[in-house]
Every structure is written in C-alpha cells, then in structure tokens.
Amino acid sequence: MCGISGIVGNELKKSKIEAMIKILNHRGPDDNGYFISNDNSVGLGHNRLSIIDLSKSGHQPMSNFSQDCWITFNGEIYNYVELKQRLGNYPFQSKSDTEVILAAYQKWGEECVNYFNGMFAFAIWDEKRKKLFCARDRVGIKPFYYLHTKDSFYFASEIKAILAAGIKTSPNWKSWSNYLVHGVYDHSEETFFDGIFSLNSGHSLILKDKQLSIKKYWDINSDSQKNNYDLKNESEKFLLLLKDSLKLRLRSDVTVGVNLSGGLDSSSLMIALDEISDKEQCIEAFTATFDNQKYDEYKYSRQVETKANWNINKCINNELDIWNSIEEVLWHQEAPFGGIGTMAYHNLHKSSKEMNVTVLLEGQGVDEMLAGYSYYLNENNSLASKNTSLYQDGTKFLAPNCIREEIFNKADNKMKFANPFKDTLTNNLYRDFKFTKLPRVLRMNDHLSMASSRELREPYLDHRIVEYLFSLPDSLKIYKGQSKYLLREAMAGKLPESIRSVKKRGVVNPQREWFKNELKEPILDLLHSTEFSKRGIFDQQKVLSEYSKYCDGDAENSFFIWQWVNTEMWFRIFD
Numbered sequence: 395m396c397g398i399s400g401i402v403g404n405e406l407k408k409s410k411i412e413a414m415i416k417i418l419n420h421r422g423p424d425d426n427g428y429f430i431s432n433d434n435s436v437g438l439g440h441n442r443l444s445i446i447d448l449s450k451s452g453h454q455p456m457s458n459f460s461q462d463c464w465i466t467f468n469g470e471i472y473n474y475v476e477l478k479q480r481l482g483n484y485p486f487q488s489k490s491d492t493e494v495i496l497a498a499y500q501k502w503g504e505e506c507v508n509y510f511n512g513m514f515a516f517a518i519w520d521e522k523r524k525k526l527f528c529a530r531d532r533v534g535i536k537p538f539y540y541l542h543t544k545d546s547f548y549f550a551s552e553i554k555a556i557l558a559a560g561i562k563t564s565p566n567w568k569s570w571s572n573y574l575v576h577g578v579y580d581h582s583e584e585t586f587f588d589g590i591f592s593l594n595s596g597h598s599l600i601l602k603d604k605q606l607s608i609k610k611y612w613d614i615n616s617d618s619q620k621n622n623y624d625l626k627n628e629s630e631k632f633l634l635l636l637k638d639s640l641k642l643r644l645r646s647d648v649t650v651g652v653n654l655s656g657g658l659d660s661s662s663l664m665i666a667l668d669e670i671s672d673k674e675q676c677i678e679a680f681t682a683t684f685d686n687q688k689y690d691e692y693k694y695s696r697q698v699e700t701k702a703n704w705n706i707n708k709c710i711n712n713e714l715d716i717w718n719s720i721e722e723v724l725w726h727q728e729a730p731f732g733g734i735g736t737m738a739y740h741n742l743h744k745s746s747k748e749m750n751v752t753v754l755l756e757g758q759g760v761d762e763m764l765a766g767y768s769y770y771l772n773e774n775n776s777l778a779s780k781n782t783s784l785y786q787d788g789t790k791f792l793a794p795n796c797i798r799e800e801i802f803n804k805a806d807n808k809m810k811f812a813n814p815f816k817d818t819l820t821n822n823l824y825r826d827f828k829f830t831k832l833p834r835v836l837r838m839n840d841h842l843s844m845a846s847s848r849e850l851r852e853p854y855l856d857h858r859i860v861e862y863l864f865s866l867p868d869s870l871k872i873y874k875g876q877s878k879y880l881l882r883e884a885m886a887g888k889l890p891e892s893i894r895s896v897k898k899r900g901v902v903n904p905q906r907e908w909f910k911n912e913l914k915e916p917i918l919d920l921l922h923s924t925e926f927s928k929r930g931i932f933d934q935q936k937v938l939s940e941y942s943k944y945c946d947g948d949a950e951n952s953f954f955i956w957q958w959v960n961t962e963m964w965f966r967i968f969d
Contacts, residue, residue: 397440398440398550399411400517402437403543403545403547404545405546408437415428417554425442429464445849446647451489458500463499472491472642474490481501498510515551525602528601530596532857532860533595533832533857534596537552537837539585539591541590553585556590565965581811595833615865618864623870625880629883639854639856640663646753651749652754656694657694657893658898660756678746680706681695682738688904709741709745724960724967726845727841733956743843754849758832762823763860798932800930811830820868931961
C-alpha cells in the first residue's frame, strides 16, 4: 500500500526525512507527508498509495483524535470494518483502516496487533509515553527494516531509504556467505547490509530512552494438531476459510485483479473467487509467460470454467527484456532474488499498472503449508522421514568450490532452525514457512509489486488459514504420493483433472536453457569482466570452468550461475 520511514534521535534532520520519502516514491505516488515532533527528536515519513478512503482524510502520517500519537503505516487491516464497531465511541475522522490502528492502540495498547487481520508494518510515536511502537504482520508480508546507532534509530519499508538518509554501510559478509554456501537467504533478521536488520514476522518493537526491545507476539501453535478428522468436513472448512479471506481482501476503493500462474494453487484461488463473484462481473487477471510455448502457463488458466467474465492478460517475456531488467529489479529488491521467474513477475506488475489495476490477489503460501514441494516426498513418492537439506528444492545445486576460502569460511557451519512440532513433515513445513522459503518469496513479491505501485494481497496467508492448516495431520497434506491433498479434495469437481491431479510443475521458466544459449554471451562478458575478477568473492577460473561444463552438459539446475550474476550485479549497484 505505501512506504514508511522515520528517524528517532539526535541525528534527525528534516532533509533526511525528505530524502527517505523521495526515494520511496514508487511505493506511494499518490501523496506523501511527514511529521516532526516539537522537540525535533522524532521524524516520521510516508508515501501513500491510496487504496481505502481515497480522500485527504487518509493522509499520513496521521494522528489520533487527541493528537498525542502519530502513525506511519504500510499495508491493510482487512477487518477494519468489524474492528471499528468494537471500538465503540472513538471519534473517527476518516474511513481509513489507518485510523482504526490508532484507535485500537489507544484501547488495547501494544496488544492491538492481536486484533488485526491483515498485512502491515507500522510505527506509532506515543508522545505521552515517549516511545516508538512498531510492528510487523504475523506472516511477514510487509517489510520493516531498521538501523540502531548510538544516537538514533532509523526505519523504512526499504533499505535504500535508510541509505538515502546518509547512512554508510558495508556488505554483511555472513549473509553473503550463507547465501553462496548454503543457498539460504531472508532466513533471519540480518540483511545483506551490515548493521541493517529486518524486524521478524510476528514481532513488535519498542524504542524508549534509546533502548530497543523486541517481542514475539505470534507464532504457529505446535500444540494444536488434530488427530481425528473427517475429510469432507475439513475440505469444506478450508474452502469456507478461503472464501472469507477473499471477501475481506476484496475490500478496496480501487480496482482489484488477480495474478494467475496456471497451477493448482492459483487455479483454486480463481475458483474460490469466481464462486463469490457476480456473474456479470469482469475480473482482470494477469499471467506472466515467455515467447517459448514450452513455458506458456496461459493455456492452463484458460482450462478453468468460470461463471464470471475473466479477462486474462498475457505478459510475454523474451531473453533480452529479462536481461536488460536485472539492474532495475535488483535496485528494487536490494538483495538476491529468484532469477528469471522473478524478473518476469516484475514485468507482469508493470502490465497491471498500465491497465490501472492497483490491487492484485495471488496464491502464495500453499506449498509451505500443504507440502507442495517434491522434497517432502522420498523416491517412492511416500512421506520423507528425514529433514530435507536447505536449498530451495531439497538438493544441492550450488558451486561452493568456486567461492574463495575467506568468503566461504564466513558461513555458518550448520544451519539450524527450530523444530517445535512432533513430526518431521510439519517441522520441515515450519522451517520453509518461517525461515528458508516463504520469507524470501514475500520480500521479493512486496518489492517487485511496489516497484510498480501495485498492492499484492495473499488470501492463503490469512493467519486463520495458516493456523488451521498447520493443525492438520500429515495425511491431509500428503496422501498416496499426492501432495496438497486437502486442496485437491476441496477442488474435486471444480477444477479440470489436468490441473487438480497433476504434480507440481518444477520448471516453469526457460532460465536453464537461456543460460546455455540465448544469454550465454552476456553471462560470459560478466564472468570475464575485471570487476568480477577483482571482487574477491569467486575464483574466476573455477567459475569459468564450471560454466563451461554447464553449457556442455545436461545440468538439472542453473541456480549457482544465477548466484554469480546476482552477486556481481548487487555489488555494482550497492557497494
């Protein structure tokens, strides 16, 4: 929805707040503003993308009625209508969900976050208590970055805003090493910039008297797992939860569209939305595809029968468009991202902007809750009994031999994550949901959608659905070699079998082929470059040797090549 920024402490200057606001203009081009306290110790900045209450009364930073609390807020509180009723006689001055947060904070204090159904990152300056209260949503859909120095506290929706305030930083070599050695990123509060941190999902933060305290207010309950269940009842309950989540996420004063991939999760979302839509309604949908028919997902979306009028727009990408967009995408991402698929998705949001569709729904999160990835199964297509390795598809498609020893040695020897559940599958799902998979996807999706001033909403990640799915037994997630079993059952008779019963398609973009052929020349130019050689991160000769083997062979994955490109381009932009 927006961009937030702020500084608390002796280093505050109006010019710094203005610089932070300026660089985040893409997140909120409709309006901007700032608040500076009378004693010049607190500054809040805001960039507004108008979604709910398009009037001037939705301007931020916003104060409460008594003007002793000021907020800068990014996101949406979807249940703001219901909360407004619970908040009784509060003298609301707007129809915005932002003011509902202020009223909830006034009534419930720091516990207000437990009442919100939404995606959010906000900061409230409480003048009476002389404290800054910040919070991030349960799942971590909206970002919150911060830097705490001896004299001041900086925060923003994107790291570049903190840098724009004059902060000098250096690469976080531990993060870079863990990314290159283990293939893991966005798994902790550390970023790729030394000293700049990300507030973890489901956490709040208080700054008072220059002291920082961070509190976890939500987590997935490991004691709530069911033993007894009825498949029909559970699939009906799941679908009802999804439809209710969608109804909340359709609340908007601007046009809402849908991103479709053609897979089970996306098509199921399409069905659920269609069932609660009017027959006469026209729904704008967007699909990223490639000029190679082998990777065209459009054909799957067209197989779904609907009653509403779905207008599916194709965003077609070719190799030159993709390669030429790397620097732009990386500037927005500020960290390694997922390769060609992410760049195609970045371009998709440009298309939705051209069509004036401001809000987009999408089907993220099902794989991490209903065991959609292949590595949750063993070679016999039955439930894997051991913890999987860390890399995104459960294998080791990395090239650690190409990393210089001094960089390699900065990585953690072993990556360990919490295992709060009694069974292996749920612990693996918890790891992917909280640490190794979903957090980086959510960061990438937020940054690429906001690059085009689009708001992305995630119906499957309603915290009620998350808590419900994690409470279910393994047999509703994987059954007879079939993953996402509950969702497939819920879609019986609703989706074509070519979508409902098919296994997850592992390769949905041409990166592996392009890196061997169409993009070979620009990749070689980068790998042969003086900058790459002098960077001191990779052994150039070993890199060139591995790349030659890749081009001459039939490698299953190109992730390690993308690591080289992604890393070098990041250092050219940010270092």
